[in-house]
Amino acid sequence: MTRSEPRLQAKLLRWLLGPLLALLVLDTAATYWTSLNFSNLAHDRSLQEIAREVVLHVKPNGAGPRLDLSPAAERILLVDQDDRLFIKITAASGSVIGGDPEIAPPPPALAKQGRPMSYDAVLHGLPVRVTAAWLPYEEGPQSPSVLVQVAETLNKRQQLAWDIMASAMIPQLLLVLLATAAVYLGVRHGLAPLSRLGRDVSRRSHVDLSPIEASRVPGEVRPLVDEVNELMLRLGRTLDFQSRFIADAAHQLKTPVSGLKAQIELALRETEPRRLHHSLAQLYVGVDRLSRLVQQLLALARNEPGAVAAVQMQSVDLGVLALETSMEWVPQALKQGIDLGFEGCDGALMINADADRVRELINNLIDNAVRYSRRGGRVTVAARRSSDGAPQLSISDDGPSIPVAERKRIFERFHRLLGTHADGSGLGLAIVSEIATLHGAQITLEEDVDGVGNTFSVQFPPPPQPSP
Numbered sequence: 001m002t003r004s005e006p007r008l009q010a011k012l013l014r015w016l017l018g019p020l021l022a023l024l025v026l027d028t029a030a031t032y033w034t035s036l037n038f039s040n041l042a043h044d045r046s047l048q049e050i051a052r053e054v055v056l057h058v059k060p061n062g063a064g065p066r067l068d069l070s071p072a073a074e075r076i077l078l079v080d081q082d083d084r085l086f087i088k089i090t091a092a093s094g095s096v097i098g099g100d101p102e103i104a105p106p107p108p109a110l111a112k113q114g115r116p117m118s119y120d121a122v123l124h125g126l127p128v129r130v131t132a133a134w135l136p137y138e139e140g141p142q143s144p145s146v147l148v149q150v151a152e153t154l155n156k157r158q159q160l161a162w163d164i165m166a167s168a169m170i171p172q173l174l175l176v177l178l179a180t181a182a183v184y185l186g187v188r189h190g191l192a193p194l195s196r197l198g199r200d201v202s203r204r205s206h207v208d209l210s211p212i213e214a215s216r217v218p219g220e221v222r223p224l225v226d227e228v229n230e231l232m233l234r235l236g237r238t239l240d241f242q243s244r245f246i247a248d249a250a251h252q253l254k255t256p257v258s259g260l261k262a263q264i265e266l267a268l269r270e271t272e273p274r275r276l277h278h279s280l281a282q283l284y285v286g287v288d289r290l291s292r293l294v295q296q297l298l299a300l301a302r303n304e305p306g307a308v309a310a311v312q313m314q315s316v317d318l319g320v321l322a323l324e325t326s327m328e329w330v331p332q333a334l335k336q337g338i339d340l341g342f343e344g345c346d347g348a349l350m351i352n353a354d355a356d357r358v359r360e361l362i363n364n365l366i367d368n369a370v371r372y373s374r375r376g377g378r379v380t381v382a383a384r385r386s387s388d389g390a391p392q393l394s395i396s397d398d399g400p401s402i403p404v405a406e407r408k409r410i411f412e413r414f415h416r417l418l419g420t421h422a423d424g425s426g427l428g429l430a431i432v433s434e435i436a437t438l439h440g441a442q443i444t445l446e447e448d449v450d451g452v453g454n455t456f457s458v459q460f461p462p463p464p465q466p467s468p
Contacts, residue, residue, distance in 0.1 A: 012187045017180055024176050028169060035164035039157045040129065044118040047131035050077055051116070051148040054087055058098075058137035058146055064091050065137055065146055067098030083153040086123060090147040103149050106132035123151050193217050197225070209236040260287065312354050315463060318391050319349040319383040325362040326381045329370065337375040340366075343382040351391045352463040353439050361435040364428040365395040365456050372399035373453070391460045398453040402445060410445070432458075 054077060057069040067089050069077075078085040088099035104121040116133035123130075128151040136143035193216050201212065211229040214222055260283065267279035326342045333340035351358075362381070369379040377398030386392040402410060410429050436443045441460045447453070 012191075013184060016183050016187070020176060020179060020183075024172070027172065028165075031168050032161065032165050035161040035168070036157070038164060039160040040118065042160065043129065043152065043157050044116075044131055047118070047129070047150045047152060048116050048133065050085070050087075050150045051131060051133050051135065053077055054089065054150070055135040055137050055146065055148050058089060060138055060144075064093065064095070065089075065097055065144070069098065080152075080156075082155045082159075084126070086128070086151040088147075088149040088151075090149070092144060092146065097146070099149070100151075103130060103151050106130070106147070106149065121151065126153050128153055129157065190218065194221065197221075209233075209239070313352050314355065315350055316353045316355045316358065317348050318351050318353075318358070318393060318460065319344045321355060321358055322362055322381055322383040322393055325359050326366065329363075329366050333370055333379065336370060336373075337377075338370050338373055339376075339378040340370070341378065341380045343380060343384070345384040349383055349385065349391045350463050351439075351460040353460065357435045357438065361432050361458065362393065362395075364432050365393075365458075368428050369395050369397035369399065369456075373397045374399070377453070386459055390462055392457060393460070394455055394457040396453060396455040401447055401452070402454055432456075 054069070057067060057073060058065050059068045078087065086100040086103055088101065088103040089097050091097050100123070102123055104123070106117055107119060116131055118129060118131045121128055121130050130149055130151045132147060132149045134145040135148050136145045138144060197212065197217060209232045211232065212225050214225040214229070217225050263279060263283045267276060267283060270276040270279055323342055323344060326340060330340055366379065366381065373379055378396075379398070380396045382394045382396070384392055384394075412430060433443060436458055439460060441458050443456065443458045446455050446457070
């Protein structure tokens with residue numbers, strides 16, 4: 001089972017708000033780290049002041065320095081309502097002269113007489129911050145020094161860090177919430193035309209193939225709507241072609257089928273062999289006409305403009321194709337007393353075309369010429385190049401000249417000239433027109449050069465030149 005694609009709105013919100021929330025988490029961590037550093041810096045200075053106060057209570061002694069810190073002074077220096085403070089004083093010899101000996105020694109980087117150093121440690125199971133410094137306990141440039149270490153638990157530091165972080169993050173959090181609301185509303189408002197488009201399409205009936213209104217569609221979706229409109233236009237044309245074909249077929253088949261039915265009923269009533277044979281002969285002629293009509297209807301449907309995807313284009317010699325097709329019509333022309341001739345040109349006359357469809361075009365033009373030419377007349381098929389060098393096929397006949405006013409209408413379906421008695425369905429020239437359109441060719445009709453009859457000319461586009 002195929003998993004459904006998530007909604008575009010959810011994907012946009014996820015892509016827009018996901019990085020924003022990730023940045024918020026990173027910013028929170030960075031802000032806490034910065035706040036803790038500021039808190040440590042402030043309280044480390046306080047510990048350094050305590051260390052300087054403690055060293056004032058270190059007195060010289062004959063055997064070495066000693067710590068002289070009264071209980072009152074100890075309460076003032078080391079008692080705090082939030083944290084516990086510890087001190088440790090170590091002589092230069094390494095002996096502890098006062099304070100808590102459990103305080104961890106400073107890192108080796110703390111050199112004697114160097115600047116104060118602060119570091120993290122654990123004392124009595126509690127995390128503490130320790131400040132250590134070598135401080136002189138006598139006046140004078142050569143005064144000896146002692147190592148003073150002041151340790152403090154982390155309650156005030158963490159509270160100050162949280163206070164700093166809260167003061168910095170609350171505005172940012174409010175800003176993120178506002179940005180989230182703005183992004184959500186913006187995405188929802190931006191996608192509203194798509195929802196409206198979906199509702200408009202869902203309310204349409206299955207026969208409504210009119211273009212979708214694209215004026216209020218976002219620019220990013222406009223190409224999709226244009227392609228859908230183009231698809232609906234092609235689909236509408238295809239359905240129109242099918243409807244027209246069905247209507248044409250029903251209209252054209254109704255009369256011959258009715259005639260066949262009447263002839264069959266007449267033949268069934270005949271008992272005399274001669275009349276029965278005559279009825280069967282008439283029935284054969286009717287079936288032959290019906291078969292030709294069905295073939296032309298199918299040819300017309302096969303060459304509709306919507307069938308362009310089925311056209312198999314290849315390089316074809318128009319002169320050879322016209323000659324072969326003309327040769328097939330020689331027996332029929334001789335039977336009707338028609339002089340069927342062919343005129344070619346020197347060299348190949350190549351076109352890019354579907355050979356079967358071009359052969360069908362030539363067949364219909366020759367059929368039309370032979371059918372309407374007078375007995376003893378002539379029909380000439382010519383394949384040559386036009387004045388501008390384009391491949392051209394022309395069929396001339398001795399039939400009745402077609403009036404100028406009718407020359408455009410004769411390519412319409414089922415259109416027949418008044419006063420003509422030749423058998424036909426009015427589809428041959430319509431098929432020719434459709435095939436010419438499929439090949440990008442232009443078909444024209446003019447009077448024959450001798451003033452008698454008509455000349456149909458089909459000019460094909462030249463084949464594409466091979467790229468160098």
